Amino acid sequence: xxxxxxxxxxxxxxxxxxxxxxxxxxxxxxxxxxxxxxxxxxxxxxxxxxxxxxxxxxxxxxxxxxxxxxxxxxxxxxxxxxxxxxxxxxxxxxxxxxxxxxxxxxxxxxxxxxxxxxxxxxxxxxxxxxxxxxxxxxxxxxxxxxxxxxxxxxxxxxxxxxxxxxxxxxxxxxxxxxxxxxxxxxxxxxxxxxxxxxxxxxxxxxxxxxxxxxxxxxxxxxxxxxxxxxxxxxxxxxxxxxxxxxxxxxxxxxxxxxxxxxxxxxxxxxxxxxxxxxxxxxxxxxxxxxxxxxxxxxxxxxxxxxxxxxxxxxxxx
Amino acid sequence: xxxxxxxxxxxxxxxxxxxxxxxxxxxxxxxxxxxxxxxxxxxxxxxxxxxxxxxxxxxxxxxxxxxxxxxxxxxxxxxxxxxxxxxxxxxxxxxxxxxxxxxxxxxxxxxxxxxxxxxxxxxxxxxxxxxxxxxxxxxxxxxxxxxxxxxxxxxxxxxxxxxxxxxxxxxxxxxxxxxxxxxxxxxxxxxxxxxxxxxxxxxxxxxxxxxxxxxxxxxxxxxxxxxxxxxxxxxxxxxxxxxxxxxxxxxxxxxxxxxxxxxxxxxxxxxxxxxxxxxxxxxxxxxxxxxxxxxxxxxxxxxxxxxxxxxxxxxxx
Numbered sequence: 001x002x003x004x005x006x007x008x009x010x011x012x013x014x015x016x017x018x019x020x021x022x023x024x025x026x027x028x029x030x031x032x033x034x035x036x037x038x039x040x041x042x043x044x045x046x047x048x049x050x051x052x053x054x055x056x057x058x059x060x061x062x063x064x065x066x067x068x069x070x071x072x073x074x075x076x077x078x079x080x081x082x083x084x085x086x087x088x089x090x091x092x093x094x095x096x097x098x099x100x101x102x103x104x105x106x107x108x109x110x111x112x113x114x115x116x117x118x119x120x121x122x123x124x125x126x127x128x129x130x131x132x133x134x135x136x137x138x139x140x141x142x143x144x145x146x147x148x149x150x151x152x153x154x155x156x157x158x159x160x161x162x163x164x165x166x167x168x169x170x171x172x173x174x175x176x177x178x179x180x181x182x183x184x185x186x187x188x189x190x191x192x193x194x195x196x197x198x199x200x201x202x203x204x205x206x207x208x209x210x211x212x213x214x215x216x217x218x219x220x221x222x223x224x225x226x227x228x229x230x231x232x233x234x235x236x237x238x239x240x241x242x243x244x245x246x247x248x249x250x251x252x253x254x255x256x257x258x259x260x261x262x263x264x265x266x267x268x269x270x271x272x273x274x275x276x277x278x279x280x281x282x283x284x285x286x287x288x289x290x291x292x293x294x295x296x297x298x299x300x301x302x303x304x305x306x307x308x309x310x311x312x313x314x315x316x317x
Numbered sequence: 318x319x320x321x322x323x324x325x326x327x328x329x330x331x332x333x334x335x336x337x338x339x340x341x342x343x344x345x346x347x348x349x350x351x352x353x354x355x356x357x358x359x360x361x362x363x364x365x366x367x368x369x370x371x372x373x374x375x376x377x378x379x380x381x382x383x384x385x386x387x388x389x390x391x392x393x394x395x396x397x398x399x400x401x402x403x404x405x406x407x408x409x410x411x412x413x414x415x416x417x418x419x420x421x422x423x424x425x426x427x428x429x430x431x432x433x434x435x436x437x438x439x440x441x442x443x444x445x446x447x448x449x450x451x452x453x454x455x456x457x458x459x460x461x462x463x464x465x466x467x468x469x470x471x472x473x474x475x476x477x478x479x480x481x482x483x484x485x486x487x488x489x490x491x492x493x494x495x496x497x498x499x500x501x502x503x504x505x506x507x508x509x510x511x512x513x514x515x516x517x518x519x520x521x522x523x524x525x526x527x528x529x530x531x532x533x534x535x536x537x538x539x540x541x542x543x544x545x546x547x548x549x550x551x552x553x554x555x556x557x558x559x560x561x562x563x564x565x566x567x568x569x570x571x572x573x574x575x576x577x578x579x580x581x582x583x584x585x586x587x588x589x590x591x592x593x594x595x596x597x598x599x600x601x602x603x604x605x606x607x608x609x610x611x612x613x614x615x616x617x618x619x620x621x622x623x624x625x626x627x628x629x630x631x632x633x634x
Binding site: 030262264265268270272273277289297300301 | 441586608609
C-alpha cells in the first residue's frame with residue numbers, strides 16, 4: 001500500500017478537491033470514502049435560519065465549544081442563491097476570524113454556481129472530502145429558506161433551526177416545512193425583547209405537531225452570544241444519542257446515500273450530454289434544430305441514441 | 318390524410334394536452350408543430366414584474382386590446398415557486414373574468430411541480446400546443462425575479478418588464494439581469510406618486526446600458542388601468558417590426574429551439590433514469606447503496622450502463 005492511499009490530505013489539497021467538487025466534477029468523488037452508516041464518530045450538523053437569525057455568531061461559539069473537546073471541525077457554508085456574493089459570504093466569515101489560525105478548523109463556502117441540482121451533488125461530496133481529511137464534525141450552514149435548507153437537512157444527522165425574536169421567520173419556516181425537519185430549535189439574541197415569546201410559540205407548535213410516543217421531541221434552546229451554547233451542545237448530544245440508539249441516524253444516512261447516488265447519476269448523464277452536444281454530430285444536430293430542419297423532439301431522441309452509441313464504443317475499447 | 322392530423326383541438330383537448338405537458342410528459346410533444354422561425358403571424362409576449370407591479374390588470378387590458386384587433390390570445394401564467402398556491406393564482410385570474418366567456422381567449426397556469434428544469438420543458442411545449450390550437454398571440458406571465466423570469470424571457474419574442482412606483486424592484490430586477498432582457502418597460506399605476514420618477518430612473522439606466530447604434534432601445538411606457546395600453550401595444554408592434562426586420566426574432570427563435578431540444582433531451586434521460594431506478598436491478602442497486610455494500614459513485618456508473626443496455630435491447634427489438 002502506498003502512503004498516498006491513506007494519507008490525510010493537507011488543507012491545500014482539501015481546498016483544491018472542494019473547488020473541483022463545487023464545480024460539479026463527479027470524477028473527484030471516485031476516490032473518497034463514504035460516510036459509514038453506523039459511524040458515530042463523525043457527525044453532520046445542519047444549521048439553518050433566515051438572514052438576521054445570528055447564524056455566524058452562533059456557529060462561531062459552537063465551534064469554540066467543539067474545539068474545547070478537542071474535536072476537529074469543518075464548516076461548509078452553503079450559499080446557492082447569490083453566485084456573485086463571494087464578498088458578502090467572506091464578510092460573514094470574518095466573524096469567525098478567531099478560528100483562522102486553527103489547523104483543526106476548516107471553513108469553506110459552497111456555491112454550486114447555478115447548476116441544476118448542483119447542491120445535492122456538491123454537499124455530499126464536500127462532506128466526504130472533509131471527513132476523509134479527518135474532520136469529525138461537519139457544520140453545514142445555510143439560509144433557512146428554500147431548496148438549500150432542504151438540501152442541507154437531507155444530508156445532516158442533526159438539524160438545528162435558528163431564529164431570533166422579531167424576525168417572524170418561525171412562521172415562514174413553518175410554511176416551508178422547515179420546522180418539520182428541525183431536531184433542535186435555537187432562539188438566538190435571547191437578551192432581546194420577545195425572545196421568550198418566540199420560544200413559547202415554537203414550543204406550542206412542537207406540541208401541536210403529530211408525533212408518535214417514541215419520536216424525538218425537538219427541544220428549544222435560548223442563546224445569546226456565548227450564553228446557551230452549553231445547553232445547545234447538550235441538546236445536540238442528546239439528539240445524537242437518541243438518533244444512534246433508535247435507528248434514525250441509520251435511516252437518514254441510507255437516504256443520504258441514495259440521494260447522493262441519484263445526483264451522481266444525473267451528473268454523469270449531464271456530462272455525457274455536454275460531450276454529445278459538443279461532438280461533431282451534436283453540433284450538426286444543434287444547427288439543424290436551430291434552423292428548423294429537424295424537430296427538437298426528434299433531435300432529442302437522436303442525441304440520446306448518439307450518447308448510447310458513444311458509450312457502447314467506449315465499452316468495446 | 319385523416320382530419321385528426323390537422324384539426325384544431327377543442328379547448329377541452331387543449332387543456333388535457335397542457336396538463337400532460339405541465340406534468341413533464343415529453344411524449345405529448347411528439348405531435349406538436351414547432352414555431353416557425355420566420356412566422357410573423359404568431360408572437361410570444363413575455364410579461365414579467367414583481368408582486369404588486371399590476372401584471373394581472375395590465376394583461377387584462379392588453380388582452381382586451383388584442384381582441385379588438387380580432388386576435389386569438391392564450392395567456393400562460395408561469396408560477397413555479399408555489400406548488401400549493403393554486404388558490405392564489407386562481408384568485409389572480411378572477412380579475413380576468415371578463416374574458417372567461419370568450420372562446421378566443423385561453424387562460425391557463427403552468428406550475429411544473431418542483432421538477433428540476435421543468436419550466437424549460439413545459440413553457441416551449443405549452444407554446445406549441447396553444448399555437449397548434451390557433452392562438453396567434455401567446456402571453457407568458459411570470460413573477461419578475463429568479464429563474465422563471467429567465468425561462469420566460471428565453472422563450473419570448475418580445476419581453477415586457479412591469480414595475481410600479483415605490484416598489485423598488487426596478488433596482489432589484491437590474492441586479493438579477495432582468496433589465497437587460499426587457500424590450501419594453503411598463504410603469505404601471507401611473508396615477509400614483511413617483512411614477513414619473515420611476516420612468517426617469519429607468520430611462521437613465523437604459524441610456525447607460527452598452528448598446529450598438531442599430532440595437533433596439535427599449536421604450537418606457539406609463540400605464541394606469543386602461544390608459545397607456547394603446548402606447549404599449551404600439552411599442553410592442555414597433556419592437557416586433559424591428560425584431561423581424563433585423564434578424565432578432567430569427568436569432569431568438571433559433572435559441573428557443575435549441576433550449577427546447579436540451580430540455581427534451583434531459584426529460585428523456587430523466588424518464589430513462591426513473592425506469593432504470595424502478596426496475597428490478599435498479600431496486601437491488603438502490604438497496605446496496607442504502608446499506609453501504611456499494612459506493613454511490615460505482616452504483617451511479619452501474620445504473621448508467623444498465624440504462625444503455627436497456628436501450629440497446631429496445632433497439633434490437
